[in-house]
Amino acid sequence: MSTVTFDVEAVRARFSALRQPLAFFDGPGGTQVPDEVIDAVSRYYREANANVSGPYETSRRTEALVAQARSTAARFLGCNPEETIFGANMTTLAFALTRTAGREWKEGDQIIATKLDHDGNVSPWLELAHDMGLEVRLVEIDDDTTLDLGDLERQLSDRTRVVAFPIASNAVGTLSDVHRIVQLAHDAGALAWADAVHYGPHGPIDVVDWGVDVLICSPYKFFGPHLGVAFGRADLLERWRPYKVRPASNTPLGHRFETGTLAHELLAGFVAAVGYIESIGWEAIRAHERALGERFLAELPENVTLYGLPTMEGRVATFAFNVDGVQTRDAATRLGDAGFAVWQGNYYAVEVMKRLGLEESGAVRAGIVHYNTADEVDALLAEIAALSS
């Protein structure tokens, strides 16, 4: 029996934003932030606002903050501080790092991504391929929305430079078999390049245990500010030629891949966001999310078609569905009007939706995170049931 205690009301009391009359099932698009994150951002502006490298107190405070943000990111990702890279968001980091890595490749080299990916882990490769004459292949998805790893094995070749994949799907919630994918990539001599954006709020990341070479995530999906964070293995970051201005420092390693002045105030918020997660603990977060996910799945009304795994095994609590007789956009809008923040469309998961035959219609998406409650889930399900009548 788990000894973890989790008081959802005590957690919610830490978020002023959750006092609004809206049930937030839009976490996959960006979570709410606790007041301690908001306070940390304002405190930075009040007490430490400056650029780095100035010979005065606020600049020194900013330098200390950047170092703290790097060690916090390292703790969050399970790597060394010098292996962390901050950027505007995942997509911007992905375009920058794929370009950088690509400087070592030549025409005819091959990239493998997957049909489970958000386009932020597909289009950067397509654009690089367009410019360099590379080939991009996409791994198939089985009918249950898990990746077809037999297809990955068949597509790997001695020309494969990268296997890019999601840790969790932002559309249907499916988790990837990370160890297996990394092993297949490495056996073929390719880099394992992970998108952890959707997984970020749902569980611990450990880049060393997973064995990934590059991993990118976005703190605004895990209770922090609008920011992107990447891990790059030290020897890669040493070897890759960065796109950087000459006067910018070459240390720490990750900084070579950060262009211009960082969003210092958001780094302050990021440090607070990780502190917030650590104060609750992944065990409690996972147990609560799983219980709510099971409740959602068990009580799904009959007028709902769910896309993806039907139990909480192998998935996070992100649910894509449609409601009989109601157009996707109408369903989401009516839920929004009734006080439920849900998404609709393809959520940039273009290939998944195509594979599911949802290219035109899209689907409604409800994402559960640890600040959601059983009452919210029950109320959402009741509202969904009433949509068809």
Ligand SMILES: Cc1ncc(COP(=O)(O)O)c(C=O)c1O
């Ligand atoms: C799985 C996944 N990857 C990438 C992205 C893009 O992230 P960002 O908005 O930080 O560029 C998202 C955003 O929704 C996502 O869910």
